[in-house]
Amino acid sequence: MHRLLYEKTGNARWISQLDMIRLFQRAFLRAGIAIKHSEGYHPHAYVSIALPLPVGQESRCELLDFAAVDGTPLSGIPARLNPVLPEGLRALDCFESSRKIRDLALLRAQITLEYDHGAPAPEQVAALFAQPALLVEKKTKNGPAQVDIRPLIRELTVQPCADGLLLQALLCAQNPGLNPELLTAALRAHLPACAPDFARVMRLEVLDAAGEPFR
Amino acid sequence: MKLTSKLERILPRVQKPARYTGGEYGQILKDKSRIEVRVAFCFPDTYEIGMSNLGLRILYGTMNQPDWCWCERSFTPWGDMDEQMTAAGLPLYALESGDPLAEFDLLAFSLGYEMSYTSMLHMLQLAGIPLRSEQRHGLNQMVFAGGTCTCNPEPLAPFVDFFVIGEGEELNTEVLTLYRQAKAEGWDKTRFLEAACRIPGVYVPAFYDVRYGADGTIVSVTPSHGAPQRVQKRIVQDFDQAYFPAHTIIPSTEVIYDRTTLELFRGCIRGCRFCQAGFTYRPIRARRPETLVQQAITALECSGYQEMTLSSLSTSDYKPLAELMTRLLDYCDPRKINLSLPSLRADNFPEELAERLKAVRMSSLTFAPEAGTQRLRDVINKNLTEDEILTTCQTAFSGGWNAVKLYFMLGLPTETDEDVLGIAELAKKVLHTWRTYGSNKKRGVRITVSTSYFVPKPDTPFQWQAQISPEEFTRRQRLLREAIDSKAITYNWHEPDVSYLEAVLARGDRRVAPVLEYVAQHGGKLDSWSEYFDNQRWMDALAACGVDPDYYAARDWGEDEILPWDVIDVGIRKSFLLRERRRAHEGVTSPDCRHQCGGCGASCLLREGTCDA
Numbered sequence: 146m147h148r149l150l151y152e153k154t155g156n157a158r159w160i161s162q163l164d165m166i167r168l169f170q171r172a173f174l175r176a177g178i179a180i181k182h183s184e185g186y187h188p189h190a191y192v193s194i195a196l197p198l199p200v201g202q203e204s205r206c207e208l209l210d211f212a213a214v215d216g217t218p219l220s221g222i223p224a225r226l227n228p229v230l231p232e233g234l235r236a237l238d239c240f241e242s243s244r245k246i247r248d249l250a251l252l253r254a255q256i257t258l259e260y261d262h263g264a265p266a267p268e269q270v271a272a273l274f275a276q277p278a279l280l281v282e283k284k285t286k287n288g289p290a291q292v293d294i295r296p297l298i299r300e301l302t303v304q305p306c307a308d309g310l311l312l313q314a315l316l317c318a319q320n321p322g323l324n325p326e327l328l329t330a331a332l333r334a335h336l337p338a339c340a341p342d343f344a345r346v347m348r349l350e351v352l353d354a355a356g357e358p359f360r
Numbered sequence: 361m362k363l364t365s366k367l368e369r370i371l372p373r374v375q376k377p378a379r380y381t382g383g384e385y386g387q388i389l390k391d392k393s394r395i396e397v398r399v400a401f402c403f404p405d406t407y408e409i410g411m412s413n414l415g416l417r418i419l420y421g422t423m424n425q426p427d428w429c430w431c432e433r434s435f436t437p438w439g440d441m442d443e444q445m446t447a448a449g450l451p452l453y454a455l456e457s458g459d460p461l462a463e464f465d466l467l468a469f470s471l472g473y474e475m476s477y478t479s480m481l482h483m484l485q486l487a488g489i490p491l492r493s494e495q496r497h498g499l500n501q502m503v504f505a506g507g508t509c510t511c512n513p514e515p516l517a518p519f520v521d522f523f524v525i526g527e528g529e530e531l532n533t534e535v536l537t538l539y540r541q542a543k544a545e546g547w548d549k550t551r552f553l554e555a556a557c558r559i560p561g562v563y564v565p566a567f568y569d570v571r572y573g574a575d576g577t578i579v580s581v582t583p584s585h586g587a588p589q590r591v592q593k594r595i596v597q598d599f600d601q602a603y604f605p606a607h608t609i610i611p612s613t614e615v616i617y618d619r620t621t622l623e624l625f626r627g628c629i630r631g632c633r634f635c636q637a638g639f640t641y642r643p644i645r646a647r648r649p650e651t652l653v654q655q656a657i658t659a660l661e662c663s664g665y666q667e668m669t670l671s672s673l674s675t676s677d678y679k680p681l682a683e684l685m686t687r688l689l690d691y692c693d694p695r696k697i698n699l700s701l702p703s704l705r706a707d708n709f710p711e712e713l714a715e716r717l718k719a720v721r722m723s724s725l726t727f728a729p730e731a732g733t734q735r736l737r738d739v740i741n742k743n744l745t746e747d748e749i750l751t752t753c754q755t756a757f758s759g760g761w762n763a764v765k766l767y768f769m770l771g772l773p774t775e776t777d778e779d780v781l782g783i784a785e786l787a788k789k790v791l792h793t794w795r796t797y798g799s800n801k802k803r804g805v806r807i808t809v810s811t812s813y814f815v816p817k818p819d820t821p822f823q824w825q826a827q828i829s830p831e832e833f834t835r836r837q838r839l840l841r842e843a844i845d846s847k848a849i850t851y852n853w854h855e856p857d858v859s860y861l862e863a864v865l866a867r868g869d870r871r872v873a874p875v876l877e878y879v880a881q882h883g884g885k886l887d888s889w890s891e892y893f894d895n896q897r898w899m900d901a902l903a904a905c906g907v908d909p910d911y912y913a914a915r916d917w918g919e920d921e922i923l924p925w926d927v928i929d930v931g932i933r934k935s936f937l938l939r940e941r942r943r944a945h946e947g948v949t950s951p952d953c954r955h956q957c958g959g960c961g962a963s964c965l966l967r968e969g970t971c972d973a
Contacts, residue, residue: 156382156383159378161613164378168612172664175661182696189666201371229385232382345368
């Protein structure tokens, strides 16, 4: 399997997961990179994106699996893709990988909390996430459910920044994973006085269970 | 574009936010500090509709050719975005730069259908730009408009500073060049418009004084400021070599027509008497197959699209279609590119073409017999016989097709109940054909019958005709619904309200303008969407403005009446339209242009060469 590491920042963060698949199928063709097609009556270029990124979040560590054919040199692929990608998408690396996506265990993310009328004390926010349990309402297939997100938070620091507060978090990535937006939801639910006016999320790195970057 | 914090906070709350950010591959960015003329191409419908429009891509490309001009895009936001923008005090902006439309030199509106008029006004409101031309004093915020609907621009006369009539590829550049000079030399608005109206194809409505008689009809139209008596439509003289958007914007989010579109030819040889496009896009000008194949390959390689469609008013009338298809399929087949062919006529759909197309992808077959009986098809000059329809269906069914869509109109001139019931008969015969020849009976068949409400349009032989009343349309629709009794046949019917208003706007004059203004000021927008169309709002507007819709829709117009759209010359002689009108009422067909030139007059628009019928 061939794997592409790319970033999705700026305006590209509004592109949905489904649109990303279509976008990359076309981008590979534009770049003249032949990739393997699915079998069947309507064959499509096969691309698969690990760990769908919620619309509106940015990332520096997106992974896309595909299969280049004709022995295309992988190292040259980012340079060929980048000129044909839309604003905000940038291929960083391309390599062979045998690691299964299910081994992707952890996600390092930063959440910027913006306060229009002054930020609360970082300690106050940090204290909330230090509690032994933290229930948050989450939309599920069977309607809203209360989920304890605390076990899914491995590390979390809070510090002041220009816009307000900066949360640096190490979170479970999948099975189950924690959408960093739920940290903001927890603030809204349990510390309404510390709820931000706006929150932006940036994925920084995906890691395996041992805490090494997952590639 | 650079996202402002206001916009950034709105986007998480709206559906499909990628529609509002620009940044797609292929968008054109320029350094605005080095730009002399800034144009916002405003499409009065959603991003998904606008980005599916080939005209937008052509004009975006040509207006960006001069390095001193930057043309950007703007679309009508969907309701959720609209509310959020209004609440946040965020004015409408262009997608490339994110700059508010109010900062632009020119706003270019593309008007493809009457029901988009209110979206145009709504966009101006969202941009904070005054609606009426007389309220905009400077050289900036100049509003101009073009597109199919501008063959009768009159309902928009008070809002638009100037119209560009006909094909815009060359005309727009001439206008922009003049504007560049005007801006550099500090002309005032009137001086610019006086110079602009001397460019062939430019119509400045403020320079025409329209007088009405006691019965409401137009008595005189008097030009001033040196404007011509009639403005003649512009065309691209050398269509084969005309600009084609091979390098174009590839939307990052799904749009309606998300594929490469090749434009085979402009104009139509058929002369169906109800069809505005069939007359107003004349004369016939075709691209050579070599040109098209080259354009196809470049466009597909530049876009990465896996789908391509051929576009024209009647694709099977493209003379070298078989040669073109063979060459395109040779390229597309091995690359798994899906080729689709809309606008086929039932009478000349070649069997071998069906075979090769089937190999690429099975899809549904669409025919537009328009009328249910031969008599009425003769009246409208749809030279298509029942035999031809059924023979083509036979070919298609035995070739494996199992879905047919049939399009008709109700309320065509001289239509009787017999003609209405003829639609059901024809659909049943198509079903019978499938039962006899269908190659895969287990899959079943889907026959879809759709009827629209006939709208008499300017520049057609039916331009003088009264539209039937909405009540009568509903009665005929019910009659047909009761006559269709097979489960294999689906009948798509709809409310008459929109088509009735379309008839008012299509033949409207300047007195209709306040109605549009009222609708827009009372929240009207995206009126071609059932989510937003509100008939009551239109009825209120008509009442408030004292406009009788039946004067425009339900009246038999006099043949010697001055028509609101007489000021625009699309190249078709009135004497020709009158002759065709008489032949219609006699039930006599006219041959297509290829068999015998009907002398419509459009070839006069060609500086050299002849109409390529």
